[in-house]
Amino acid sequence: MKKYSNPWLLLLLLVTGFVLGSVLAILLGDFIPILSYGPGTLGIEDFEVNLGFIFFSITFLANINLAGIIGLVLAIIIFNKL
Numbered sequence: 546m547k548k549y550s551n552p553w554l555l556l557l558l559l560v561t562g563f564v565l566g567s568v569l570a571i572l573l574g575d576f577i578p579i580l581s582y583g584p585g586t587l588g589i590e591d592f593e594v595n596l597g598f599i600f601f602s603i604t605f606l607a608n609i610n611l612a613g614i615i616g617l618v619l620a621i622i623i624f625n626k627l
Contacts, residue, residue: 566616
């Protein structure tokens with residue numbers, strides 16, 4: 546049987562799993578504090594490009610925690626089951 550392998554679906558599942566895991570860590574962090582453990586905020590802050598006629602600034606930060614990682618793993622498992 547051929548496996549379904551759409552990279553956009555994988556990306557969507559990964560982002561959804563990470564976001565839902567992080568939301569659960571925020572909601573349940575007081576009751577289950579281990580879900581909120583992690584290295585903290587990682588990413589790129591204030592990346593600026595000035596080309597003279599156009600200027601833009603990009604900031605990409607992600608708050609990594611255990612619940613977000615669990616969400617990523619579950620998303621990969623779900624993708625492999627499709």
